[in-house]
Amino acid sequence: MNVDRFRGYAGEMGPSWVAGAIAAGPATMATLITAGAGYGYDLLWVVLLSAAAGTLAQYLAMRLGLLTERGIVGVVEDHLGEWWAWLLVVDVVVAAGVAQLVIMNTLASVSATMTGLDPRVWGLTWAVVLAVGLAGRGYGVLETAAKVLVAGVVVAFVASLFVVPVDPGAAAGGLVPTLPGGTALVAAGILGGAVHVTLITMHSYTMRARGWGDEEYGLATFDVGASMLVAFGVYSVAIFLVAASVLTDPDLSTVAAAEALGPLAGDGAKWLFLLGLGGASVSTLGGNTIVPPFVVADKLGWETSVEDARYRALLAAVSLLSAFGAVIGGEVLGQLVLVLALGTVGTPFAIALVVYLLNSSAVSRPTATPTNAAGLALLLVSGTLAANFVREQLARGVTLLSGAVLAFAVLLALAVVGLFAKYVRRRVVGGSTVPEWAD
Secondary structure, X not given: OOHHHHHXXXXXXXXXXXXXXXXXXXXXXXXXXXXXHHHOOOXXXXXHHHHHHHHHHHHHHHHHHHHHOOOHHHHHHHXXXXXXXXXXXXXXXXXXXXXXXXXXXXXHHHHHHHHOOOHHHXXXXXXXXXXXXXXXXXXXXXXXXHHHHHHHHHHHHHHHOOOOOOOHHHHHHOOOOOOOOOOHHHHHHHHHHHOOHHHHHHHHHHHHHHOOOHHHHHHXXXXXXXXXXXXXXXXXXXXXXXXXXXXXXXXXXXXXXXXXXXXXXXXXXXXXXXXXHHHHHHHHHHHHHOHHHHHHHHHHOOOOOOOOHHXXXXXXXXXXXXXXXXXXXXXXXXXXXXXXXXXXXXXXXXXXXXXHHHOOOOOOOOOOHHHHHHHHHHHHHHHHHHHHHHHHHHHOOOOHHHHHHHXXXXXXHHHHHHHHHHHHHHHHHOOOOOOHHHO
């Protein structure tokens, strides 16, 4: 890529940064802190793998959005049917809705720690800011904020590396793939933070908001790489290295981890970490807020922009309802893990839908065999993550919550199997036993 094209792409990128803003959030941070504080540098290779997996997931979603120039829910309804579309909407709304409340709780806690004001005051304040900013100004303000905040968060955490004693030799050892005893679920959580149902489904809508189509394929690919592979990758590695170098208690919350850095590495590290955590929470909350309105409006046939008063009202409602997250209280680490679990359970279905549609009449350009192979590998990995999270929930005993997670997981697993059967039947009935992706 020549310098002029690089500069042009850098100035125009944006939609994938909204997804990156959600990925680079407190749930991912909580998992990285747990991994680094509990197992040292051993899982550094998983952190790098998560950035690559997240980039692949966003690339597949980007490809579907560009080639159809429509929102994913509408494409699913046209090519699979209304039942499938509603299942996707429920999948997204459940995952994003629970995340919205817990992320607001995290942001309110961080704001209270930094200012001394009551978290509930901050919850209401941030909810109003969301409503005014998103419902009043629309997608443009979110994209700009996402780019600024994600860049700022990355700088904050990279800066913290200069005040924390990192052991280069031990870190290099963490690049060797290995899973010490007890790390399987933590590793699954790291990967799950980068490959998430909300990130996959929102991408077609953010690109529509920018008016991107097939002719922007190169720009969109650059956008995905810059936001997920580079920015999100650096964010993840920096947080992990800070935790692995200094922290030793894997049960610390994100806020408690920041406070623990004060006596361990100095107030500079503490405040850099708090600023990074606050910025990550704001950017994640803003990006996550638009996801339920996008899919619901698309399913109901509304425009997915603030020019449609119905969509604008829905966006304002989701923003204001976020304030209730601040009254949840309690330790946010367990809540963030639950958010990741619910999202991971819903992710394989979203990936399966994207791969299926990329190999159907929904798109005019055939999907290359390596791309499909990578997509199927991603589906296998995400399915394993979902199974691990469900198994962990059930190991603690079947409660109302774990039972609901299990029922949701079983429904979506059956839907994935149904998609596979539908694809095979379509190919056989169509007179060919050769998959489209092998053409």
